[in-house]
Amino acid sequence: MRFVLPFVLTFAAAVATSAASGDPAGVPFAGAQSPPTLSAFGFFDGSAARPSSRLIPYELRTPLFSDYAAKQRFIYMPAGTHISADADGKLIFPVGTALIKSFGYPAQSGGLNVIETRILLHQAQGWVALPYVWRANGEDADLRVGGTRVPVTFAHGGNDVSVNYSVPNKNQCKQCHSAAGNIMPIGPVWQNMEFLRPADAQAIIKGAPSLTKLPPYPKWNDKRTGSLDDRARQYLKVNCGHCHAANGSASNSGLFLDGSANGAAALGIGKRPVAAGRASGDLDFIIAPGQPDQSILIKRMESTDPGIAMPELGRSTVHKEGVELLREWIAAMPSRTH
Amino acid sequence: MRMRELLFVGAAFCALIQPALAKTIAVSPGEGAQERLQEALIAAEPGDVVELSAGRFSLSDGLSLDVNNVTVKGQGGLETILDFSGQQGAGEGLLVTSDDVVLRDFAVENSKGDGIKSKGADRIVYHKLRVEWTGGPLATNGAYGIYPVESKDVLIDSVFVRGASDAGIYVGQSRNIIVRHSTAVENVAGIEIENSFNADVHDNIATHNTGGVLVFDLPNLPQMGGHNVRIFDNIIVNNITPNFAPKGNIVANVPTGTGVMVMANRRVEIFDNVIGENGTTNIMIVGYLFPFQDTKYDPLPREVSIWDNQHSRAGWDPKFRGGAEIAAAMGGSFPAIFWDGAGGSEYMPIIQDDVAALSLGLKDVTADTATAQPAPLVRATSRPAGLPAIVLPDAMEAVVR
Numbered sequence: 031m032r033f034v035l036p037f038v039l040t041f042a043a044a045v046a047t048s049a050a051s052g053d054p055a056g057v058p059f060a061g062a063q064s065p066p067t068l069s070a071f072g073f074f075d076g077s078a079a080r081p082s083s084r085l086i087p088y089e090l091r092t093p094l095f096s097d098y099a100a101k102q103r104f105i106y107m108p109a110g111t112h113i114s115a116d117a118d119g120k121l122i123f124p125v126g127t128a129l130i131k132s133f134g135y136p137a138q139s140g141g142l143n144v145i146e147t148r149i150l151l152h153q154a155q156g157w158v159a160l161p162y163v164w165r166a167n168g169e170d171a172d173l174r175v176g177g178t179r180v181p182v183t184f185a186h187g188g189n190d191v192s193v194n195y196s197v198p199n200k201n202q203c204k205q206c207h208s209a210a211g212n213i214m215p216i217g218p219v220w221q222n223m224e225f226l227r228p229a230d231a232q233a234i235i236k237g238a239p240s241l242t243k244l245p246p247y248p249k250w251n252d253k254r255t256g257s258l259d260d261r262a263r264q265y266l267k268v269n270c271g272h273c274h275a276a277n278g279s280a281s282n283s284g285l286f287l288d289g290s291a292n293g294a295a296a297l298g299i300g301k302r303p304v305a306a307g308r309a310s311g312d313l314d315f316i317i318a319p320g321q322p323d324q325s326i327l328i329k330r331m332e333s334t335d336p337g338i339a340m341p342e343l344g345r346s347t348v349h350k351e352g353v354e355l356l357r358e359w360i361a362a363m364p365s366r367t368h
Numbered sequence: 369m370r371m372r373e374l375l376f377v378g379a380a381f382c383a384l385i386q387p388a389l390a391k392t393i394a395v396s397p398g399e400g401a402q403e404r405l406q407e408a409l410i411a412a413e414p415g416d417v418v419e420l421s422a423g424r425f426s427l428s429d430g431l432s433l434d435v436n437n438v439t440v441k442g443q444g445g446l447e448t449i450l451d452f453s454g455q456q457g458a459g460e461g462l463l464v465t466s467d468d469v470v471l472r473d474f475a476v477e478n479s480k481g482d483g484i485k486s487k488g489a490d491r492i493v494y495h496k497l498r499v500e501w502t503g504g505p506l507a508t509n510g511a512y513g514i515y516p517v518e519s520k521d522v523l524i525d526s527v528f529v530r531g532a533s534d535a536g537i538y539v540g541q542s543r544n545i546i547v548r549h550s551t552a553v554e555n556v557a558g559i560e561i562e563n564s565f566n567a568d569v570h571d572n573i574a575t576h577n578t579g580g581v582l583v584f585d586l587p588n589l590p591q592m593g594g595h596n597v598r599i600f601d602n603i604i605v606n607n608i609t610p611n612f613a614p615k616g617n618i619v620a621n622v623p624t625g626t627g628v629m630v631m632a633n634r635r636v637e638i639f640d641n642v643i644g645e646n647g648t649t650n651i652m653i654v655g656y657l658f659p660f661q662d663t664k665y666d667p668l669p670r671e672v673s674i675w676d677n678q679h680s681r682a683g684w685d686p687k688f689r690g691g692a693e694i695a696a697a698m699g700g701s702f703p704a705i706f707w708d709g710a711g712g713s714e715y716m717p718i719i720q721d722d723v724a725a726l727s728l729g730l731k732d733v734t735a736d737t738a739t740a741q742p743a744p745l746v747r748a749t750s751r752p753a754g755l756p757a758i759v760l761p762d763a764m765e766a767v768v769r
Contacts, residue, residue, distance in 0.1 A: 176407035179428065179456065196457050200410050201432035201465075211465070211488065276590070279465075282487065282517045282541050284589040295588045295661055302658060303616055304586060307481065307511020307534045310616030326616065336430075337480035337510050342459040 068147055068162040068171035071128065073106060076169055078132050078144035082106075085130065086230045091222050092250040092261075092268045095349040096133060097193050098186050100142055103217065104130040115238040119220035127152040129215055133195075135184040145180050146197045147171055150207065150215055157213040159203030175200040193346045202343050210277045221247040222268070250355060262359035263289065265352055269341060285316060298327055299363070306330075309338040320365030322357040331356065390415030397423035406431055412438045420474055422447040430458020430479075436466045442474025445498035445528060452479040460485040460515070461499075464492065470767050472496050478503075483532070485515040491760075492516055493767045494524045501531030505554045505612045512538040513555065516545075518591070521760055525549050525768045533612060534619050535560035536577070539567065541591035546758050548572060556613040557582045557622060558604075563594050568758040570601045578611040579619070579626035580604035580646070583633050586618060586656065587665035595634040596755050599641065604628060605680070606645045611687075621657075623648040623687040632656040635671045637755055643704075644680025648687050650704040651677075653717050655733030667733050668711045673751045675720035679704045690738035697742070698724075707745065708733065718748040 065071060073082055081087070085104035093101065107113070108126035115121050123129075128151050134144035149160045162171035163178060177199030183192045207213045217223075220241045225231040235241055248256025250265040271288030273280040278288070283304055284296065291297035298316030303309070303326055310326050318324035330340040331353050339345060393408045393416060395401075405425060408418050414437040422443040427450055433440065440462075442448025452461045461479030464471070464486035475498035476483045483499035486492045499513035513529035516522045517540040524547045529536035536555035539545050545567035551574075552558030558574030560582040561567045574580035581604055585594035604627045613620040622629060625647025630636050631654050643650040651674060656667035683702030686695050695702040703724035707717050710733040719725045729741035 174403070175410045176403040176405075177429070178403060194456055196429070199406050199432070201406075201434045201463075202458075204434060205432070205463075205465075279487070281590060293661065300661075301588055302586075302618065304589060304618075305482075305511065305515075305517070305534070305538075305540065307617065308507060308509070308614045309481075309511075310614050312615040314616050335480065336455050336457050336459065342481075343457065346457065 064158070064160050064173055064175075066173050068149075068164075068173075071106075071149070073104070073128070073130055074147075078102070078134070078147060078164060078168065078171075079141060081130075087226045088218075088230070089224045089226070090217055090268070091224060091247055091255070092264045094217075094268055094344070095352055096344050097182075097195060097347050098184060098191070098349075099133040099135060099145075099195070102132040102134075102142070102144075105218070106130060112237040113234050115220060115234075115241055117240070119241060119244045121215075121218040121220060121223075121234070121238075123152050123215070123218075125152050125154050129218065131217075135182055144168070145182065145195060146174075148198075148203065150203075150213070157207070157215065159200055159207055159213055161197055161200065161203060163197055177202060187350075191347060196344060196346065198343060205279050205343060206272045206341075208272075208277075208279055209275075216272045219247075220244055251351060258355075258359055258362060262356055265355055269352065273341070307337065309333075309340075311338075317360055317363070319363035320361060322360040325360050328353065328357060328360065390417070392417045392419050394419050394421065396421035397425045401425045402428050402431075409433045409435075409438075409440070414438065417441055420448045420450075424449045424451050426451050426454060427461075428454050428456050430455065430460055430463060430481075432458075432463040432465065433469060434465045437468040438466070439470040439472070440474070441470070441472050444473050445475045445496055448474040450474060450476045452477065455480045460510075463487070464489045467491055468763075469493070470495065472767070474498075475500065477501075479510050481510045482512040482515045483510060483529070485512070485517070486519060487516075488518045489516065490519055491521040491764055492519060492523070493764050494527055495768050496525075497527045499527070499529045499532075499536075501533075504531055505533075505556075505609050506531065507533055507612045507614055509533040511535075511617075513552075514538070515540070517541055520544055521764065522546070523760055523764050523768070527551075528553075530554050532556065533614070534617060535582070538562065539564055541589060544758060544760065546570075546760060551575075552577060552580075554609055556609075556611060556617075556619045558607065560584060560619070561594070561597050562586065563589050563591050564597070565591075565593075565595055566758055567597045569597070569599045573603045575603070575606045576609050577607045578609050578613070578624050579622040579629050580607040580643075581628045582619070582622065583628075583630045583636050584618065585632040585666075587660040587662040587667070592662075592665050593634070594632070595636075597633060597635070598637045598639075598755055598758075599628060600637070600639045602641045604641055604643045604646070604650075608645070608647045608685075623652075623691070625649070625682075625685060625687055626652055627682065628652070629654070630669050630672055632667050633669050633672075634666075635755060636669070636673070638672070638674045639676050641677045642680075643677050644682060646682050647685035648683065648691065649702055649706055650679055650682040650723075651706075653705075653707040655708055655710045657734050659734070668715055669707075669717075670711070670715045671752075672707075672717040673720075673754075674705065674717060675751060677721050679721060679723045688737055690736070690740055693738075694726075694728075694740060694742055698726075702726075705745070708737075709741075709743075710735070716745065718751045719745055720748050720751060722747075 106128040111124035134142040137143040164171040266287040275288035420442040460482035472495040501509035511534035532555040535557035536552035543565040558577035627646040627650040686702040705725035709727040725745040
């Protein structure tokens with residue numbers, strides 16, 4: 031009996047901190063152990079379709095492509111805390127914040143069949159990434175630090191598409207959400223965000239008035255929001271720039287798609303591959319201006335072979351519409367005269 | 369009674385604090401191997417050993433390790449096999465992004481992209497590993513077998529790599545490197561040191577690759593100016609596997625039948641090797657021949673010293689433009705050592721080997737080799753003081769001792 035005592039005590043502590051009452055204020059942020067179930071946070075009321083009213087929903091003008099999955103994004107902040115922002119519009123969140131993102135596909139019955147919900151948790155010592163996979167009954171989701179694959183079939187462009195949807199493991203979360211080896215949020219940049227409830231946007235502006243001076247980013251698929259060049263660069267920034275940055279996972283490539291490229295080669299124009307291996311195929315340049323068919327960037331976006339495909343994670347289908355945009359962009363570049 | 373209670377408390381206390389002590393996490397092949405192994409690599413804490421049982425782990429995705437000071441250990445390169453032939457995602461079989469990691473005694477087979485990559489992983493030790501594409505040299509194989517990049521202090525010791533469609537052992541943009549006691553077979557490049565500073569490549573066997581050992585520097589990269597590389601005591605023979613790299617790769621330009629190739633590096637020493645049976649040439653020293661826009665990049669090799677190598681046959685089938693014509697003019701065989709001649713005499717390599725050596729006399733680095741003005745290179749009577757040996761932290765050496 032005495033053996034059991036310490037375990038009972040830790041168990042009791044866990045129960046005490048996870049006593050979610052619908053108000054997520056009591057989430058167990060401080061613990062070293064990540065909650066094994068999503069319900070411990072209290073963000074959802076027994077279903078991904080019923081988020082707490084304390085969560086701030088938002089969308090992105092140009093989102094990351096993830097096998098055509100629909101995404102639902104939320105911010106949770108502890109009561110009494112505020113968001114600030116840096117000069118580039120990147121939101122700065124207080125400790126205790128959670129960024130919550132659900133991924134799913136339209137259900138036949140209507141609504142969204144949510145597969146997973148990823149949590150980025152801002153703890154005192156930094157951000158932590160946690161992937162939760164929803165149970166078949168949709169009532170709760172379990173932590174899966176090792177990731178998993180879930181076969182999914184969905185309709186796109188009049189066809190049924192089947193993919194082996196990838197839930198990233200905890201390290202893969204970090205591969206993308208990494209800046210100089212630390213986990214960082216990627217999405218919440220003011221110019222790329224849209225809030226579903228005007229009051230949420232107003233509350234953020236109140237804390238960071240300079241944000242109103244920043245013009246919104248283009249929507250990659252809406253010509254009214256930016257030129258072809260603007261939209262293509264925005265697409266690259268969102269889909270590639272988290273790794274292809276001086277501090278990112280693909281820093282060694284010398285290809286910088288996060289908007290920091292200084293000169294044509296760093297953006298891939300006329301740049302020869304370095305460590306692309308067979309992904310370069312028989313092509314010489316990342317971007318061959320005027321020649322999308324001769325551009326490794328297009329070839330890699332059009333591939334689903336893991337040794338070739340870019341991005342490396344989270345994509346097992348081709349984003350046809352995204353490829354079209356970048357083909358158009360490269361075709362419009364003046365060809366080089368040799 | 370009192371004593372018993374204390375014992376119980378002590379035992380319970382130990383149970384509670386155990387996670388803070390180094391432990392071994394055992395993982396065996398079989399059902400759910402992907403998630404079990406990946407979860408072990410995530411759950412590991414500094415000091416832990418993730419021990420892989422003997423057998424074949426059938427993996428569906430890339431694996432990754434991001435915890436400092438973890439050892440991943442199998443039961444041997446033939447006994448413990450991470451099989452990626454069913455891989456559906458990720459750019460490599462195993463990715464390491466943390467420091468002080470030891471990888472030893474296991475094999476990686478048939479990954480779709482690179483075999484094992486470590487990025488920003490300082491003081492990494494690769495020991496007694498096998499990375500292999502089991503179908504042999506095929507353009508559909510992954511690029512690099514063992515691939516540390518952007519790292520300081522790298523030890524690669526007693527590994528075997530076969531079939532990489534780029535380089536078997538590739539060290540990129542790193543510093544303080546030792547590659548030794550390893551074997552590279554049927555890769556495009558056997559061993560390649562690229563955009564790196566301070567490397568010793570010794571006591572390796574590079575055979576049946578397209579090119580045996582490459583020392584390259586490329587433009588438009590965060591780290592450029594590769595220098596201080598020593599290649600010694602290696603056996604670099606029979607590198608005559610036809611180049612099977614996809615054309616866009618830089619190594620697609622390596623002529624089939626190359627022993628050692630130095631491109632755009634400073635201070636490279638090649639000595640005490642056995643080099644031979646390489647159809648193009650045994651040692652080649654050239655500049656980076658493509659146009660580039662990068663003011664910080666130097667395309668010319670310089671301060672290359674070559675001495676006391678034991679050469680055997682070379683140059684009977686030179687695989688570059690104009691090579692056959694030069695060979696014919698020289699009596700049917702291309703010399704064992706050549707330099708492109710770009711930059712003029714200031715850049716001339718110091719050669720003390722007792723074999724024919726030639727300058728192609730190219731007027732600049734981009735000139736077509738078909739326009740060569742070949743001239744013999746005179747044997748040097750002296751050479752500068754040698755580079756110091758690379759010394760790695762003792763804890764790294766202790767792993768393989």
